[in-house]
Amino acid sequence: MGKHKQKKKQRxxxxxxxxxxxxxxDDGNHLVQCxxxxxxxxxxxxxxxxxxxxxxxxxxxxxxxxxKPVYERRTNIIRDIPAFWSTAFLKHSILGGLVSTEEDHKIxxxxxxxxVEQSEDVKSGYTIIFDFExxxxxxxxxxxxxxxxxxxxxxxxxxxxxxxxVDDKGVDDDSFFRWFNEVxxxxxxxxxxxxxxxxxxxxxxxxxxxxxxxxxxxxxxxDDVVEDTEDAExxx
Amino acid sequence: MGKHKQKKKQRxxxxxxxxxxxxxxDDGNHLVQCxxxxxxxxxxxxxxxxxxxxxxxxxxxxxxxxxKPVYERRTNIIRDIPAFWSTAFLKHSILGGLVSTEEDHKIxxxxxxxxVEQSEDVKSGYTIIFDFExxxxxxxxxxxxxxxxxxxxxxxxxxxxxxxxVDDKGVDDDSFFRWFNEVxxxxxxxxxxxxxxxxxxxxxxxxxxxxxxxxxxxxxxxDDVVEDTEDAExxx
Numbered sequence: 001m002g003k004h005k006q007k008k009k010q011r012x013x014x015x016x017x018x019x020x021x022x023x024x025x026d027d028g029n030h031l032v033q034c035x036x037x038x039x040x041x042x043x044x045x046x047x048x049x050x051x052x053x054x055x056x057x058x059x060x061x062x063x064x065x066x067x068k069p070v071y072e073r074r075t076n077i078i079r080d081i082p083a084f085w086s087t088a089f090l091k092h093s094i095l096g097g098l099v100s101t102e103e104d105h106k107i108x109x110x111x112x113x114x115x116v117e118q119s120e121d122v123k124s125g126y127t128i129i130f131d132f133e134x135x136x137x138x139x140x141x142x143x144x145x146x147x148x149x150x151x152x153x154x155x156x157x158x159x160x161x162x163x164x165x166v167d168d169k170g171v172d173d174d175s176f177f178r179w180f181n182e183v184x185x186x187x188x189x190x191x192x193x194x195x196x197x198x199x200x201x202x203x204x205x206x207x208x209x210x211x212x213x214x215x216x217x218x219x220x221x222x223d224d225v226v227e228d229t230e231d232a233e234x235x236x
Numbered sequence: 237m238g239k240h241k242q243k244k245k246q247r248x249x250x251x252x253x254x255x256x257x258x259x260x261x262d263d264g265n266h267l268v269q270c271x272x273x274x275x276x277x278x279x280x281x282x283x284x285x286x287x288x289x290x291x292x293x294x295x296x297x298x299x300x301x302x303x304k305p306v307y308e309r310r311t312n313i314i315r316d317i318p319a320f321w322s323t324a325f326l327k328h329s330i331l332g333g334l335v336s337t338e339e340d341h342k343i344x345x346x347x348x349x350x351x352v353e354q355s356e357d358v359k360s361g362y363t364i365i366f367d368f369e370x371x372x373x374x375x376x377x378x379x380x381x382x383x384x385x386x387x388x389x390x391x392x393x394x395x396x397x398x399x400x401x402v403d404d405k406g407v408d409d410d411s412f413f414r415w416f417n418e419v420x421x422x423x424x425x426x427x428x429x430x431x432x433x434x435x436x437x438x439x440x441x442x443x444x445x446x447x448x449x450x451x452x453x454x455x456x457x458x459d460d461v462v463e464d465t466e467d468a469e470x471x472x
Binding site for chain 2: 034038039045059060067070073080201202
């Protein structure tokens with residue numbers, strides 16, 4: 001092979017190696033660009049999701065405002081129905097089973113109202129309020145429990161009214177009223193009371209199946225109204 | 237007592253009895269009216285809640301439309317990153333553990349793309365689609381599974397692509413690909429794939445802790461980009 005040819009071949013090889021190296025660098029750069037572009041798109045998606053959350057929250061807030069006066073009218077009407085809230089509470093599929101002691105049943109006779117208040121900005125939580133007639137058990141006229149969803153760490157902060165028991169009237173371990181001292185985050189009772197709040201009338205109408213077993217019968221509301229009248233007339 | 241006085245007293249008693257009876261009937265009527273009014277308010281609340289659901293759905297639909305082209309751009313970019321979807325899938329905290337057999341790992345090398353498509357009206361479900369390069373395991377180029385939420389009974393209808401295995405290439409009981417034959421309603425895998433779809437890049441970047449244990453370390457994405465480049469250069 002002549003010197004000229006050899007040099008030419010060497011140059012060719014050098015060129016091919018350089019091209020290969022460039023390709024490797026190009027491919028690497030291309031990959032970086034892809035990942036960077038992907039990261040940008042991910043941020044774009046997150047921004048869209050945040051905007052969606054804000055919009056969903058606004059809808060929730062709007063309908064909370066719309067529902068509020070309806071709930072207030074409902075509270076006023078319920079005042080005229082004797083023992084409405086305690087009846088509905090005790091007939092609720094989850095809540096009823098939690099009121100098992102004789103003492104609890106006596107205390108529930110003094111329950112005059114239940115209210116669930118959404119926090120101003122909805123997503124930050126809610127408060128459950130039990131109103132009581134003056135009674136021999138505790139000094140409080142209101143027992144309450146507030147759930148605050150903390151955005152910074154995803155946890156729920158719980159604050160409760162402290163029950164001012166009269167003298168030795170404190171309740172035992174089986175009592176429902178222990179719940180007012182508990183601060184467990186995943187609180188099914190709180191959720192069940194929200195469920196009761198959404199539709200207390202269906203609980204109030206709820207008839208336990210006398211035949212026993214798990215079956216429950218919810219009667220047609222029209223029939224119930226008639227039956228309630230008859231009951232009311234007989235009771236008075 | 238004179239006759240006049242006696243008659244007067246009898247009239248008075250009769251009047252009191254009548255008043256009492258009227259009161260009983262009035263009270264009964266009042267209770268019926270209260271329950272009826274309560275029923276009306278409950279229907280009003282339900283109507284408000286339905287309107288809210290429609291409005292929330294419209295927001296979801298609007299943002300699905302906004303996200304769609306971003307997802308399409310993402311899919312195009314991902315095509316240029318070798319083994320992106322299989323890497324992200326295998327590094328996902330739930331999904332990775334489901335691909336345990338050697339055969340599955342071989343099949344996953346042919347996975348070219350994952351797509352999650354929301355149904356037109358959003359609330360009625362979604363479809364998961366796996367695209368594959370031609371391979372020796374099955375004839376299908378697409379495997380898919382569709383979840384349809386049935387409004388009438390609250391159940392989920394599931395339809396899946398049937399895998400056309402090549403000859404004797406069917407997989408054993410431990411295989412992930414069994415999932416394409418399952419029609420369980422509460423499908424955590426479907427939800428996990430939706431989770432992967434929302435942010436595959438964080439799974440792709442996810443580094444397993446070599447020290448073992450449950451701890452996982454997600455590196456800063458900026459660092460990862462640099463490291464990915466280096467890896468890429470070394471690999472080529």
